[in-house]
Amino acid sequence: MKKPVLAAIAALTLSTPVMAQDKPETLVTILTAPEAQTQLMAMVLAANAAKQGVAQHIMLCGPAADMALKDAPVTATAPQPPRDMSPQGLMRKIMADPNNLVEVCAIYLPGKGADQSVLIEGVGVANPQSMAAAMVAANARITSY
Secondary structure (H helix, E strand, O other): OHHHHHHHHHHHHHHHHHHHOOOOOEEEEEEOOOOHHHHHHHHHHHHHHHHOOOEEEEEEOHHHHHHHEOOOOHHHHOOEOOOOEOHHHHHHHHHOOOOOEEEEOOOHHHHHOOOHHHEOOOOEEOOHHHHHHHHHOOOEEEEEO
């Protein structure tokens, strides 16, 4: 009788830290995927986390950073099922909340031979030191696509 009780107590003790974790203050999303569906799903998850009170810090790099262009490719702007939303359209909705931050990686614009004027209003350029600090912050979680 003693062993099952001890096993139950041990199981509860080991699972308690996972159950007791608070939600993060910030969700850091690093998006590099070129596929429109992956880009949209990343924005869907970020938007849903934002609705739960979690600030968003989104860094776009490589092909995904094209979402931030004023003259974005059709893959970033074309509506997708089931709600006819585009990756860039949902990203703009996320950006409407001042608690949320969307940036392109520091090497994206130099790699394109462009400056910040090609980006939609509100998108910044990530500072590597600040981005690294956001990633290792105790109150943050990281997603990457």
